[in-house]
Amino acid sequence: MITQQEPRAPARLGVPAYFYPWPGDRWWAGLAEVPPGTIIVLDPDDGPGRAADPNYLAALAGLAHADAEVFGYVDSAYGGRPGHLLIDDALRYRAWYGVQGIFIDQVAGTTTDLEHATEISAGLRAEGFRIAMNPGQPVIAQEYFTLADHVVVFEGCLADYLESVFPGWIADQPREAVWHLVHAVGTAAAYATVVQLAAQRGAGVLFATDGGLPNAWDRLPPYWPSMLADARSLGLRGRPRAVSS
Numbered sequence: 684m685i686t687q688q689e690p691r692a693p694a695r696l697g698v699p700a701y702f703y704p705w706p707g708d709r710w711w712a713g714l715a716e717v718p719p720g721t722i723i724v725l726d727p728d729d730g731p732g733r734a735a736d737p738n739y740l741a742a743l744a745g746l747a748h749a750d751a752e753v754f755g756y757v758d759s760a761y762g763g764r765p766g767h768l769l770i771d772d773a774l775r776y777r778a779w780y781g782v783q784g785i786f787i788d789q790v791a792g793t794t795t796d797l798e799h800a801t802e803i804s805a806g807l808r809a810e811g812f813r814i815a816m817n818p819g820q821p822v823i824a825q826e827y828f829t830l831a832d833h834v835v836v837f838e839g840c841l842a843d844y845l846e847s848v849f850p851g852w853i854a855d856q857p858r859e860a861v862w863h864l865v866h867a868v869g870t871a872a873a874y875a876t877v878v879q880l881a882a883q884r885g886a887g888v889l890f891a892t893d894g895g896l897p898n899a900w901d902r903l904p905p906y907w908p909s910m911l912a913d914a915r916s917l918g919l920r921g922r923p924r925a926v927s928s
Contacts, residue, residue, distance in 0.1 A: 693881050693889035696914050697722040697815075697833070697862050699756075699786075699900035704742035711742045713903045718914045719750040722815070722833070722888065724786045726756035730772045735779035743780060754784040754815055759803065761789050762796040770806040777812075784813030784832070792818030797826055804830040815862065821849045833862045833888055840867040840895070844877065849884050858887030865891045866899030871906040878913065 700723050704711045714723060723746065727736050743753065755776030757769045769787065776782045785807055790800060800816065807814050816831040819838035827834050836853060837844060844865045853861060863881050868874050868891040877891045892904045904910070 693858075693863070693878065693886050694914065695720055695722065695859060695888045696890060696910060697724070697864070697888040698890050698903075699724045699726070699864065701726050701756075701898060701900040702902060704738045706738065706741070708742070710903050711745065713907055714742075714751070715745050715749055716911055717746075717749050717751050718911070721749070721751045721914065722754060722784075723751050724754045724756055724815075725776070725780060725782065730757055731755060731775040731779060739780060752784060752813070753780065753782045754786040754813070755780065755782040756786050756788060758788045759790055759799070761791045762799045766799060766802040766806055769803050770810065773807055773810065773812055777810075782812075784815060786815045786817065787831075788817045790816045790818045790827070792816075792820070792823030792827060794824045794826075797824060800827065800830055819864075821847065821853060825852060828856050828860055831860070833860055835862045835864055836886075838864040840899075841865055841869075841873060841877065841891075842867070844880065854885040856885065858885060861886045862888035863890075864900075865889075867893070867895050868904065869893045871909055874904070874906050874909065 696717060698714065698721065700714060702710045725739065727739055755773060757772045758764065759769060773785045787803065804814055814831040815833040815835065816827055817835040817838060818827065819835055821836040823836065836849065837847060863886040865877050868877055874891050881889045892899060892902060894900060894902050
């Protein structure tokens with residue numbers, strides 16, 4: 684039995700790659716070095732766009748040997764966007780970019796939105812997609828962990844992360860289901876603090892960056908090599924395996 688005396692650092696990188704893959708782009712070149720099982724979120728145009736973009740196709744070809752999981756970004760508008768439109772977006776992502784999963788942003792996380800979230804989850808599952816949902820904060824209904832493989836329970840700046848309080852029940856969720864996204868993390872020392880806190884708060888998926896609003900996820904951080912080394916040292920290999928009883 685694993686004890687909680689020594690919290691485990693997050694074993695999986697979950698990177699919102701919201702930067703355009705111009706030919707020779709250094710950020711996408713950096714993503715080519717990720718360990719197997721890293722999650723990379725693709726967002727051509729707040730969704731798949733109107734047609735496949737050859738620059739994205741080239742960037743994804745450069746990731747082929749990395750065995751990363753690529754998720755396509757869609758926006759639920761806090762329950763305001765009909766589920767069938769999100770599923771249509773998901774199918775375009777797969778047809779054009781071969782994604783394995785869908786990252787659903789702006790999820791309300793409330794009990795009143797559960798019906799909408801359940802409809803989307805069921806539709807995506809029927810099509811064979813893995814699912815990430817992003818309420819972006821920890822005060823959510825527990826049922827969202829039954830609807831998605833990964834739930835982002837924090838997206839925000841370092842100052843807010845340091846002060847945030849997480850419900851105790853989140854620590855009881857499978858670690859690979861809990862995802863934290865932290866921006867305005869300016870130094871490697873600050874990143875080390877984030878890793879410590881993420882471990883204590885039960886996160887198994889993590890990304891931090893020095894970027895800030897309005898688009899915090901438009902780059903890889905200067906301590907990216909340290910992030911890669913941490914993920915490799917934890918021996919991450921492919922997708923999480925089912926737990927046998």
